[in-house]
Amino acid sequence: MNIYNYLLDYINDAALIIQVAWAMTILFIVIIIPLIIYLKYIRTHLRTQERSIAVYEKKYESYLINYLYAGNEDEEISKEQQVIINQLKNSVQEPYKRKILISVLVKLQNEISGETADSIQQLYFHTGLLQYALYRLRHKKWYVIAKGIRELKQFHIREVQDEVMLHINHPRREVRKEMQLYMVNLFYFEGLHFLDQLETPLSEWDQIQLLGALERLQSQNIFSVNSWLRSSNDSVVFFALKLAKIYNQFDSVDELLKLLHHSNEQVRIDSIGVLSYLDVLEAKEILKLDIAHRSLDEKIAFFKMMENLYQKTDEEFLVKYIHDENFEIKVSALKIFKKLNKEKFESLKFENADPYFLRIVNFLENN
Amino acid sequence: MISTVAQIIIDLFHYLFFIYSISAIISYLILAYISAIETIEYKRKNSFVNYKEIMSSNISPSISIIAPAYNESLNIVENVRSLLSSHYVNYDVIIINDGSKDDSLQKLIEVYDLIEVDYLINEQIPTMPLRAGIFKSTNPAFEKLIIVDKENGGKADALNMGLNISKSKYVACIDVDCLLLEDSLQKMIKPFLEITDRTVIAAGGVIRISNSCIVKEGKLHDVNFPKKLIEQGQILEYIRAFLLGRMAWSRLNGLLVISGAFGLFDKKIAIQVGGYDKNTVGEDMELVVRMRGYMEEIKQKYKVAYIPDPLCWTEAPDNYKIFTSQRNRWTRGTIETLRKHRKIGFNPKYNILGMLSYPYWLFFERMAPVIEFVGILYFGILIITDKIKWDYAFAFIILAYLFTVFFSLIAIITEELTYHQYKKKGTGIHLITIAFLEPFVNHPFILYAAMRGNFDYYFNKKKKWGEMTRKGMAKA
Numbered sequence: 108m109n110i111y112n113y114l115l116d117y118i119n120d121a122a123l124i125i126q127v128a129w130a131m132t133i134l135f136i137v138i139i140i141p142l143i144i145y146l147k148y149i150r151t152h153l154r155t156q157e158r159s160i161a162v163y164e165k166k167y168e169s170y171l172i173n174y175l176y177a178g179n180e181d182e183e184i185s186k187e188q189q190v191i192i193n194q195l196k197n198s199v200q201e202p203y204k205r206k207i208l209i210s211v212l213v214k215l216q217n218e219i220s221g222e223t224a225d226s227i228q229q230l231y232f233h234t235g236l237l238q239y240a241l242y243r244l245r246h247k248k249w250y251v252i253a254k255g256i257r258e259l260k261q262f263h264i265r266e267v268q269d270e271v272m273l274h275i276n277h278p279r280r281e282v283r284k285e286m287q288l289y290m291v292n293l294f295y296f297e298g299l300h301f302l303d304q305l306e307t308p309l310s311e312w313d314q315i316q317l318l319g320a321l322e323r324l325q326s327q328n329i330f331s332v333n334s335w336l337r338s339s340n341d342s343v344v345f346f347a348l349k350l351a352k353i354y355n356q357f358d359s360v361d362e363l364l365k366l367l368h369h370s371n372e373q374v375r376i377d378s379i380g381v382l383s384y385l386d387v388l389e390a391k392e393i394l395k396l397d398i399a400h401r402s403l404d405e406k407i408a409f410f411k412m413m414e415n416l417y418q419k420t421d422e423e424f425l426v427k428y429i430h431d432e433n434f435e436i437k438v439s440a441l442k443i444f445k446k447l448n449k450e451k452f453e454s455l456k457f458e459n460a461d462p463y464f465l466r467i468v469n470f471l472e473n474n
Numbered sequence: 475m476i477s478t479v480a481q482i483i484i485d486l487f488h489y490l491f492f493i494y495s496i497s498a499i500i501s502y503l504i505l506a507y508i509s510a511i512e513t514i515e516y517k518r519k520n521s522f523v524n525y526k527e528i529m530s531s532n533i534s535p536s537i538s539i540i541a542p543a544y545n546e547s548l549n550i551v552e553n554v555r556s557l558l559s560s561h562y563v564n565y566d567v568i569i570i571n572d573g574s575k576d577d578s579l580q581k582l583i584e585v586y587d588l589i590e591v592d593y594l595i596n597e598q599i600p601t602m603p604l605r606a607g608i609f610k611s612t613n614p615a616f617e618k619l620i621i622v623d624k625e626n627g628g629k630a631d632a633l634n635m636g637l638n639i640s641k642s643k644y645v646a647c648i649d650v651d652c653l654l655l656e657d658s659l660q661k662m663i664k665p666f667l668e669i670t671d672r673t674v675i676a677a678g679g680v681i682r683i684s685n686s687c688i689v690k691e692g693k694l695h696d697v698n699f700p701k702k703l704i705e706q707g708q709i710l711e712y713i714r715a716f717l718l719g720r721m722a723w724s725r726l727n728g729l730l731v732i733s734g735a736f737g738l739f740d741k742k743i744a745i746q747v748g749g750y751d752k753n754t755v756g757e758d759m760e761l762v763v764r765m766r767g768y769m770e771e772i773k774q775k776y777k778v779a780y781i782p783d784p785l786c787w788t789e790a791p792d793n794y795k796i797f798t799s800q801r802n803r804w805t806r807g808t809i810e811t812l813r814k815h816r817k818i819g820f821n822p823k824y825n826i827l828g829m830l831s832y833p834y835w836l837f838f839e840r841m842a843p844v845i846e847f848v849g850i851l852y853f854g855i856l857i858i859t860d861k862i863k864w865d866y867a868f869a870f871i872i873l874a875y876l877f878t879v880f881f882s883l884i885a886i887i888t889e890e891l892t893y894h895q896y897k898k899k900g901t902g903i904h905l906i907t908i909a910f911l912e913p914f915v916n917h918p919f920i921l922y923a924a925m926r927g928n929f930d931y932y933f934n935k936k937k938k939w940g941e942m943t944r945k946g947m948a949k950a
Contacts, residue, residue, distance in 0.1 A: 128869035135876035142883045143906055149890050150902040250518045281522045311667035315534060319527035434596045470594045
């Protein structure tokens with residue numbers, strides 16, 4: 108008691124700053140003790156949760172396998188299947204169990220195809236999971252909407268296309284990306300029509316995801332990309348350029364040639380790449396006219412094109428560039444020059460004493 | 475009169491110390507709060523990412539992994555194997571043997587069936603010349619591997635050679651002994667491809683400590699918590715720095731440093747600014763500051779991104795000699811970079827870089843050990859002259875200690891709620907214990923190393939890199 112009184116007197120008599128310091132000390136002690144308890148709790152909880160998830164996953168997998176084997180041709184849903192649906196319906200009401208069930212369904216959906224996959228989709232309807240996904244589409248939080256769209260995509264729910272399309276220009280890129288993947292995965296090339304209304308940027312990452320989804324499709328009938336090549340959204344133009352290259356869009360050559368004069372430099376560079384890939388000689392002739400006034404990156408892209416589309420008549424033009432300051436242009440020009448006129452190329456060794464230049468010539472001579 | 479003036483000076487001194495300490499504490503709390511927001515946001519966003527598409531896509535951009543090696547014979551074969559095991563589709567690995575005096579090159583030639591090849595180098599950055607030349611494998615399984623053997627010029631020079639050699643759009647500069655997880659490249663490249671409203675010039679990742687971890691065939695097999703306090707202390711320090719510090723700076727777009735152990739750069743911009751500076755021991759931080767400064771000068775919107783996932787594991791010093799030598803070098807690197815780029819500091823032309831990042835690094839990274847050291851000296855003088863007010867001293871020492879413990883516990887909880895890397899039972903109590911012990915087991919050495927770094931910077935200019943003795947990671 109004496110110590111307590113002594114401490115109390117000490118604090119009362121101490122300067123204000125000391126009082127504040129001790130108050131803060133007590134505050135930290137009061138915070139640190141629960142933090143330690145919390146830390147112990149979350150570590151235990153995470154371990155328990157891991158075990159619990161494994162148990163539920165096993166349980167639901169067994170339900171689903173029984174469900175798939177319990178089907179018969181006479182009834183849409185057999186009695187045994189109805190029992191399983193009722194059991195799963197109970198689980199669906201709890202968010203924790205619902206999450207695990209969906210992950211098991213998705214895993215199974217990805218591993219199977221044909222009628223079995225249709226059965227899984229039926230199960231998704233009958234357990235009421237669809238209602239939860241639709242409810243998510245109208246949620247305020249972006250990540251809930253994105254999860255909803257992803258789920259609808261995973262279970263191939265085509266009927267809600269209009270509701271999903273409402274998010275085409277959502278401020279969050281994750282929602283937009285899920286919407287785009289939903290459209291392409293469920294409606295294939297037709298789904299790409301969201302590009303007509305897209306006002307927000309389509310990132311390179313998004314484009315890779317979409318092209319990956321398209322690549323997996325069996326149908327390779329692509330619509331014309333011309334309207335997207337004319338888009339006022341530059342990122343749509345970039346995507347259309349990739350489509351034109353991957354799907355050999357020779358019908359789009361006129362539009363591609365127009366892009367050589369696009370206001371965006373990167374569009375011009377990418378167009379050069381696509382035209383080179385499609386072997387459009389006309390592009391080379393257009394670019395030759397004003398290449399001197401174009402940016403360095405355009406020049407480099409042009410010379411890469413020349414490596415592919417060179418002709419004997421280009422020799423005179425090329426000679427001007429074999430001593431270009433830029434390494435890539437110089438190497439490209441020399442490479443083509445060697446192919447056009449080997450004799451003159453070899454004589455270059457004796458015309459120029461610059462060791463750097465000679466090193467390039469020697470390298471190209473041997474490779 | 476004189477004693478009054480002296481008293482005013484002493485009082486002013488006290489107030490400055492007090493204000494500095496309070497500002498440091500407030501800044502840590504603000505950064506921790508911002509980190510929490512950014513971490514939650516990142517985890518949410520990442521739950522929608524499918525990395526498989528980028529792995530197999532032919533249009534994914536090319537990346538060169540550049541790894542300088544100097545006398546790494548002990549682990550070089552395993553390390554290269556680890557670098558070659560990435561799941562990314564479009565990458566190559568460039569190992570720069572920087573004039574090693576051991577048999578590193580011979581080992582690589584034998585194991586990877588290397589032959590010398592003719593290679594046209596675009597020498598955009600001057601470097602030391604080639605020694606034995608450039609090698610590629612005759613075995614198609616190692617077609618992504620390029621070995622460059624050059625005269626010794628230091629880490630920065632070796633990295634610059636890698637920049638010249640690389641034909642990729644992006645370069646991942648890493649320490650050769652680092653263990654990269656298989657999905658590291660796709661995670662690091664994501665911000666470059668995803669952000670559309672500005673140019674991403676560089677991305678840094680979290681570095682984790684691999685001491686005591688089990689490695690099998692170049693892959694991380696089992697994560698263990700080391701037994702030595704020095705190693706445990708560094709784990710806690712890294713968690714604090716990466717999860718509570720850099721995460722916040724990333725959100726503020728004020729990240730000033732990307733660890734030299736693993737960083738991804740836009741090659742064109744890295745070359746445009748002249749590559750790595752050979753005259754500093756903090757070349758990693760210096761390059762980022764220079765690239766940022768350049769982007770500010772050309773008035774182009776940019777970002778230095780940060781990936782909090784544990785992508786890169788590295789061996790940390792396990793004895794105090796090497797530990798202090800490493801921290802000494804870090805201190806000198808920071809001083810050199812801040813001095814070299816002093817025109818950026820407090821310059822509104824450089825926006826956040828000049829008005830926030832630079833001042834923060836100057837006051838709370840560069841000056842912190844100096845101020846702490848002066849404080850300890852002053853404390854000693856007060857004890858000797860018997861002028862110490864023990865009630866003040868005692869209250870504030872306890873308060874500072876509890877704040878440190880509190881901050882460490884917050885970092886550990888963040889780790890548990892996000893990445894939960896140390897899953898094994900019993901590790902929790904070690905983590906809590908080290909939160910209480912770290913101020914005594916590692917901090918005094920960090921302070922000593924920082925002060926030695928300051929001394930060496932001003933009075934021992936010849937000092938360059940310290941030595942790191944590799945033991946190699948435990949193999950299963």
